[in-house]
Amino acid sequence: MASCVAQTRLAGCRQAAAPRRMRLQRGVVRAAATVEPRKRPEYVPNRIDDPNYVRIFDTTLRDGEQSPGATLTSKEKLEIAKKLSQLGVDIIEAGFPIASPDDFEAVRSIAMEVGNAVHDDGYVPVICGLSRTRPQDLDRAWDAVRHAKLPRVHTFIATSEIHMKYKLHMTPEQVVDNAVTAVKHLRSLGCTDIEFSPEDAGRSDPVFLYEILAEVIKAGATTLNIPDTTGWTLPHEFQGLIAKIKANTPGAENVIISTHCQNDLGLSTANSLAGAMGGARQIECTINGIGERAGNASLEEVVMAIALRGKEQLGGLYTGVRPVHIATASKMVSDYSGMIVQPHKAIVGANAFAHESGIHQDGMLKNRDTYEIMSPETIGLARADEAGIVLGKHSGRNALDTRLKQLGFDLPKEQLNEVFKRFKNLADHKKNVTDDDVLALVTDEVHQPAVVWVLEDLQVVCGSMGVPTATVRMRGPDGISRVTSGIGTGPVDAAYKAIDSLVRVQAELVDYSVNSVTEGIEALANTRVVIRPSGKMAGEGYVDSYKGGKTQRSFSGSGADEDIVVSSARAYISALNKMIGYIGAKSASDAAAVSTSSMDAAAEVAA
């Protein structure tokens, strides 16, 4: 017989996730190594003054958001765009403005804010919006990006036989006509940085590609992006395709050729690099490789391959990206999108710098270059002891703040105080507070949607005897704290039932996962949930228009705590807050209905 009582800030009932394999502390021996970006050439849409410079076009916010299950709020998109600017990508594809009012607003605010925040060295990212060839799409896209210092519109139409015949119901002549008219339309609006993509180029007739591309160049396109939309091609084929397009398309020498490689055969990074060897000087990619179906070329893989092997093996290619921000960008995208990074993912996976077996560990202890082709510091994973700061029970605010700044987080005082409080609680139970722990706490405190409901306390009674019961105390939107209880099939279910009865919105749990942040029984638990409106709330207003009006919108949330039930509750409340915030953004009357029912429920409980 077993039973337990778990309380916030008490360690009881902790179902710690499986301890991780032993790993060596990273960066202990080796001095911090950084890959310093070289000065980027001045931005001119259709020309790059250095033949070896490759533009990095990030499409995390557009193709990345097309990942099944990923949904980003406008605020999250803005935060990610700021991070991409810090990372130094040349172009940010911020969204598909015609897709929904939300998407339009997100692209517009990124254009206004990030697209005008010029860095000290004069760099500012180009802000791009995607558009079909339809005039209303083009107008909307231009409207969304035009306030950026460097605005771009990216228009596309499919050119493979199968797409033209079955999807578009157009003849090749109609497709060429649509493409040319679209480019001319953009020119007439005043847009001078125009990207054109022949969708499904990887399966299109190359001769038809030369023809349509020559026509859009004449009409005024400045970048020709060659998408391998279905991830069909092999690296040597894709390299050949790019080289042939450059050689056979009249006017190709006056524009930039770009790659956009999907990952259906796991070849997107290889194909992108092969494309660059074929003469492409823009590579489209996403953080963590997220994207439609199996995803897109992963920015961190492309950038690090060029940084490490560009000089020797890729004819001297280089990019303007600052790899030291890769780790924080990866974490932010994973947290916001709910798309967990697999542990063995190249560059950014949890195991990417972990060494498991004896022979490897022996080699690493003798010389880290035996098994590491890059140091973790290169991508921003500097270790605490490198900086001379060991975070623990006796650390103060200054040490925590300094470490956070080294990790890329400059928190305002209030947020720092909140993180510090939780750091101290953790340090009371955990001997070594690692960077991963600190990052989990920051994510939990800072990367949260606008707070509507706050968890104040939680207690669960569970075990093999009796009914699992949870009691929660939560502060509502009116600032009043209320307490209620719920029963469930297990402690997490009971906690969620109690939360539901206070918040009173109907939501279905679609996905739930828990990971330990570090190894050991005292590890922080990191929970991620995905929820969807259900019951009466599953109506029209909550349908995800971005995904073509066909799927129900979902909301992800994450939470971290030493206590697995508390971490689960925090994740659920974060997703609920996001859902309530979205409802508020969609319709003021709906929002009022939600908060009234939330408050009514709370008042009933209080009474």
Ligand SMILES: CC(=O)SCCNC(=O)CCNC(=O)[C@H](O)C(C)(C)COP(=O)(O)OP(=O)(O)OC[C@H]1O[C@@H](n2cnc3c(N)ncnc32)[C@H](O)[C@@H]1OP(=O)(O)O
């Ligand atoms: C390869 C890519 O990743 S392309 C980008 C894909 N991204 C997205 O689709 C996400 C955003 N999409 C959406 O929100 C919606 O699909 C919208 C708002 C764009 C359009 O919604 P709807 O008007 O309901 O159209 P729906 O999605 O059902 O069908 C697409 C229509 O666009 C047409 N179309 C597709 N590509 C193009 C193009 N490049 N230029 C012109 N028309 C096109 C299709 O033929 C179809 O037309 P039809 O309705 O006359 O048959």
Ligand SMILES: CC(C)C(=O)C(=O)O
């Ligand atoms: C819009 C284009 C570039 C695209 O995403 C694709 O073809 O995969």
